[in-house]
Amino acid sequence: MAKTLFDKIWDQHVVKSIPGGRQILFIDHQFIHEVTSPQAFEGLRRRGLGVYDTNKITATADHNVPTVNQHLPIVEPLSKKQVDTLENNCQQFNLPLFGLGHEKQGIVHVIGPEQGITQPGMTIVCGDSHTSTHGAFGCVAFGIGTSQVEQVLASQCLVLQKPKRMRITVEGKLSKGTTAKDVILYIISQLGTGGATGYFVEYAGSVFTNMSMEERMTVCNMSIEMGARGGLIAPDETTIDYLRGRPNVPKGKQWVQAVEYYKTLFSDQAAQFDLEYSYDAQNITPRITYGTNPGMGIGIDEAIPMIDNLKALKYMGLEQGETLIGKEIQYVFIGSCTNSRIEDLRSVASFVQGKKKADHVNVWVVPGSKKVETQAVSEGLDQIFLNAGFEFRAPGCSACLGMNEDKIPAGKYCVSTSNRNFEGRQGKGSRTILASPMTAAACAIEGKIVDVRKWLN
Amino acid sequence: MVELMEKISVIRSAAVPFPYENIDTDQIIPARFLKATDRLGFGKNLFRDWRYDKSGNTIKDFVLNNSVYSGSVLIAGKNFGCGSSREHAAWALFDYGFRVVVSSFFADIFRANALNNGIVPVVINENQLHQCFESIEKDPNTSFVMDLTKQQFSGGGIDVDFEIDPYKKECLLNGLDDIDFLLQHIDEIKAFEKEHLVHKLNQTDV
Numbered sequence: 139m140a141k142t143l144f145d146k147i148w149d150q151h152v153v154k155s156i157p158g159g160r161q162i163l164f165i166d167h168q169f170i171h172e173v174t175s176p177q178a179f180e181g182l183r184r185r186g187l188g189v190y191d192t193n194k195i196t197a198t199a200d201h202n203v204p205t206v207n208q209h210l211p212i213v214e215p216l217s218k219k220q221v222d223t224l225e226n227n228c229q230q231f232n233l234p235l236f237g238l239g240h241e242k243q244g245i246v247h248v249i250g251p252e253q254g255i256t257q258p259g260m261t262i263v264c265g266d267s268h269t270s271t272h273g274a275f276g277c278v279a280f281g282i283g284t285s286q287v288e289q290v291l292a293s294q295c296l297v298l299q300k301p302k303r304m305r306i307t308v309e310g311k312l313s314k315g316t317t318a319k320d321v322i323l324y325i326i327s328q329l330g331t332g333g334a335t336g337y338f339v340e341y342a343g344s345v346f347t348n349m350s351m352e353e354r355m356t357v358c359n360m361s362i363e364m365g366a367r368g369g370l371i372a373p374d375e376t377t378i379d380y381l382r383g384r385p386n387v388p389k390g391k392q393w394v395q396a397v398e399y400y401k402t403l404f405s406d407q408a409a410q411f412d413l414e415y416s417y418d419a420q421n422i423t424p425r426i427t428y429g430t431n432p433g434m435g436i437g438i439d440e441a442i443p444m445i446d447n448l449k450a451l452k453y454m455g456l457e458q459g460e461t462l463i464g465k466e467i468q469y470v471f472i473g474s475c476t477n478s479r480i481e482d483l484r485s486v487a488s489f490v491q492g493k494k495k496a497d498h499v500n501v502w503v504v505p506g507s508k509k510v511e512t513q514a515v516s517e518g519l520d521q522i523f524l525n526a527g528f529e530f531r532a533p534g535c536s537a538c539l540g541m542n543e544d545k546i547p548a549g550k551y552c553v554s555t556s557n558r559n560f561e562g563r564q565g566k567g568s569r570t571i572l573a574s575p576m577t578a579a580a581c582a583i584e585g586k587i588v589d590v591r592k593w594l595n
Numbered sequence: 596m597v598e599l600m601e602k603i604s605v606i607r608s609a610a611v612p613f614p615y616e617n618i619d620t621d622q623i624i625p626a627r628f629l630k631a632t633d634r635l636g637f638g639k640n641l642f643r644d645w646r647y648d649k650s651g652n653t654i655k656d657f658v659l660n661n662s663v664y665s666g667s668v669l670i671a672g673k674n675f676g677c678g679s680s681r682e683h684a685a686w687a688l689f690d691y692g693f694r695v696v697v698s699s700f701f702a703d704i705f706r707a708n709a710l711n712n713g714i715v716p717v718v719i720n721e722n723q724l725h726q727c728f729e730s731i732e733k734d735p736n737t738s739f740v741m742d743l744t745k746q747q748f749s750g751g752g753i754d755v756d757f758e759i760d761p762y763k764k765e766c767l768l769n770g771l772d773d774i775d776f777l778l779q780h781i782d783e784i785k786a787f788e789k790e791h792l793v794h795k796l797n798q799t800d801v
Contacts, residue, residue: 158761283682
């Protein structure tokens with residue numbers, strides 16, 4: 139029977155179907171971090187349980203970590219306690235930890251792929267909704283709650299209802315200045331924040347097959363912002379080239395066997411999806427958000443539409459019918475599991491080289507991992523950022539979520555390459571405008587919202 | 596079978612109306628309150644930035660600060676619980692005293708987290724949801740009944756059968772969580788793993 143890519147992977151992981159429709163699903167790898175794991179370890183201890191397989195877990199500290207002076211003890215006591223707790227738990231249960239200062243430390247969704255832990259055909263979970271990022275490799279990867287983190291630690295399985303299948307096809311060629319981030323922001327604005335709830339999304343079409351792995355990660359990362367359990371893209375030569383030689387991928391004969399397996403991972407031509415959407419790349423232009431959820435987005439030169447949610451506009455200090463072009467901003471954040479990889483930093487650097495930021499703007503560039511940081515330094519990108527007046531910080535989730543020290547003050551506008559513009563997301567009262575790294579870079583230089591395309595001709 | 600969850604079968608209570616759509620888990624519990632290493636005490640920060648102003652004073656007209664409204668049933672607008680996977684959102688609602696959350700649509704991860712923490716997510720349609728809000732507006736003491744065994748939700752002029760996965764229903768009625776269930780199948784899981792391709796490809800000693 140013809141199967142979708144999602145079905146092929148899911149079905150290969152079903153240990154058992156149980157009455158009522160749920161299935162016991164085997165999980166190939168779990169990533170854990172300091173925020174959503176402490177209660178799971180506590181649960182194991184209370185029940186007297188161990189970890190099912192320590193080789194199938196990778197831990198890192200990312201959400202809470204400071205992005206300056208990482209060599210010093212964490213100042214904020216509660217953050218320090220969570221990071222210390224993770225360290226103690228990993229020690230007690232004998233789990234590999236890429237902790238603060240470790241050469242492999244970084245945002246959980248950046249390090250998995252770069253270490254070759256994320257591989258096509260896997261099921262991957264993490265107590266973090268942006269686990270969908272790993273779907274870029276052709277994985278069934280999704281975020282889970284802490285109770286489920288504990289379940290996977292104890293049994294390497296979850297008891298789940300299989301989601302429905304959706305395919306989103308985008309064909310055509312993206313215009314200059316339009317990036318992977320703009321594509322996913324466009325799709326989310328079409329579907330809305332709940333438009334894919336209950337579905338697992340496959341992204342198909344030439345726009346995605348032409349993307350690099352890092353661009354695909356940006357797309358899959360934001361699947362959750364339209365409610366999807368996850369998003370995935372069929373692995374191809376680009377995927378295999380990215381993975382070849384990475385530390386944790388299968389070696390020798392097993393690599394050959396693995397590649398054979400990866401090549402079976404695609405949706406059969408006759409496979410049925412429960413829901414399909416198609417878009418034309420021509421209609422996608424650089425995007426920004428104006429509201430308080432990622433679905434509230436427009437083309438950067440468009441006017442804010444007439445909407446019912448006036449509370450959102452009041453929070454943002456914006457009005458229906460106005461465009462954002464020329465709006466003064468105070469902060470620019472380039473980072474997060476959406477856009478903190480080396481290609482993101484390169485695109486920002488190539489734009490800002492020889493330019494200076496506007497005086498009134500604070501610009502933070504936060505690499506997604508130690509490895510990205512090291513690579514950026516070796517390419518001299520850090521110098522380009524410093525010369526432009528940007529701060530180049532140490533890896534972590536940083537200003538994406540208002541949990542560590544990097545917060546946007548109340549009432550201030552931040553053009554951010556992260557994934558969520560919820561009220562208070564970047565700090566209480568902060569006003570987030572989501573955009574691509576290139577748009578963020580242009581806004582940093584001018585100190586206001588600008589259409590990056592005017593710089594590109 | 597250690598660590599039973601609180602069992603839940605029938606909840607009879609007034610309801611708190613929260614008629615906003617797309618409420619994300621950052622609103623339910625902002626990230627800066629996620630730093631605890633246990634599951635307790637999140638209720639005091641439930642809807643923190645809706646409940647308190649910049650100086651920490653209570654915002655009088657917010658529904659949780661209005662003594663007219665009370666109860667262990669929260670009735671919320673469409674797409675409740677979207678965004679982050681933080682289970683702290685479910686812990687905060689439970690700790691505050693909610694045992695039933697009613698909406699016309701729930702985000703997936705939130706729904707799973709609720710079910711894993713003794714909170715019943717009840718889905719009703721938009722019209723029924725509006726009727727609930729209207730009934731509470733007329734009489735904040737309107738009593739609602741959620742009967743898990745019968746899968747019925749009634750009160751405020753509505754009486755609906757709601758759907759719940761039979762497996763999770765049993766878990767909630769008996770205070771069991773998925774770990775209890777999974778541990779009963781650990782031999783089958785191990786047998787599966789032995790033959791599982793991805794596992795075999797990543798065994799360095801083969």
